[in-house]
Amino acid sequence: MMNRRHTLLGFATAALMALAPVAQAAEPLSVVATTGMIADAVRQVGGDEVSVKALMGPGVDPHAYRQTRSDIVAMTRADLVLWHGLYLEAQMEDFFHDLERKRDVVAVAEALPKDALRTHDDYADKYDPHVWMDPELWQQVVGSVQVALTEARPEAAATFAANAAAHLQDLDRLTDYGKLLLEQVPAENRVLVTAHDAFGYFGQGYGFEVMGIQGISTQSEAGLNRIGELVDTLVNRNVGAVFVETSVADRNMKALIEGAAAKGHAVKIGGELYSDAMGADGTYEGTYIGMLDHNFTTIAAALGADVPAGGMDGKLGAGH
Structure with missing residues (x-):
């Protein structure tokens, strides 16, 4: 009798569980990045928590790039838009300043300390934007990406922090390799x-x-x-x-x-x-x-x- 009661209870529990709503995993955070370098940082830090689209693919010159109609659609639908700043995407600046009034938009290189940036005689009142050429400097941009992702999805903060720490270790190794080789x-x-x-x-x-x-x-x-x-x-x-x-x-x-x-x-x-x-x-x-x-x-x-x-x-x- 006891075994039969346990069996019936098990069937009832299974039936209730089948009828109960199943908690859905959160959809990946939709991110649009202008350059491949930023998109890569998003993938490294975001992992499975993000889906990322890069606007500018291999061989594309960001200095001359202008947003296409499909780019505009992607950015207006994204949860987060990340661009470089420092006048790299020179033809798109006005668009981004307009978009940031409506969407979550972050220029990830703008947070770099200005005393770490190069100036140039032919580039009046602006800084050299090519900071990815030094992996030690790029680490700070990765940090900006981590902050932006965390603010957009705070419940994944621990995941973003762990992924960023692992990626920064890889960047340290890359820096050491470059120095050893180029010396x-x-x-x-x-x-x-x-x-x-x-x-x-x-x-x-x-x-x-x-x-x-x-x-x-x-x-x-x-x-x-x-x-x-x-x-x-x-x-x-x-x-x-x-x-x-x-x-x-x-x-x-x-x-x-x-x-x-x-x-x-x-x-x-x-x-x-x-x-x-x-x-x-x-x-x-x-x-x-x-x-x-x-x-x-x-x-x-x-x-x-x-x-x-x-x-x-x-x-x-x-x-x-």
Whole structure:
């Protein structure tokens, strides 16, 4: 009798549980980020708590980018919109200032202390926005992403904190790898010539003199005088390698190489660097760490250092 009563009670309990409403897991926080670098930080910190869309994919120049109709729809529907700031998305600033009156919008690099930012003679009253080129500085942007996500979803604060701490450890390792590798470049070779002035923070952090054909923004024009000056520098300082960028056309760099050749000095392309955008989606180079691992390893190899095959963890070019 007792066993039968327990059996009936078990059936009744099971029936009640089947009828009771099931608590639904919260939908992921919908985040739109302008650049791939910010989107990667959101994925690292947010984990399963977020879904993120990057507006600017591989090879896209953020200085010139304008929002599309589909971008506007995505941003107006998102729970949170994260943009870089520091005049990186120059063509979209007015839109973001208008959107922030209606949506949760955060410029994640604007919180950086101004004494940590570079100024530039050709970029009056503005700062160099390319802070992702120094992973130590980028850690503070990751912190801004963590704060924004936490404010948008406070119940996931512990998850965001744990994920951010793990990612910051990875960024420390990346910083150490870059320093160890780039210290092997002979002092006389530590001259980095690129398509535009996007590597200033890299130069500060790793002891390189950096020269760009164009200024901080790709919207600045590269005049014949600037190319002529750089040709003379290449010849006089015996610079043997220059670098193209994935998000900037290489026509000015070709003019630079041809100009040096006309003066009897051979210059090679040392490699293609990621400047304002990461690598292809789904690849190692399509992550922030993979992007900088590629840059560090490519620069060091071209300028005279011995580099490990595949970069920091053997992942470069591995398609993951």
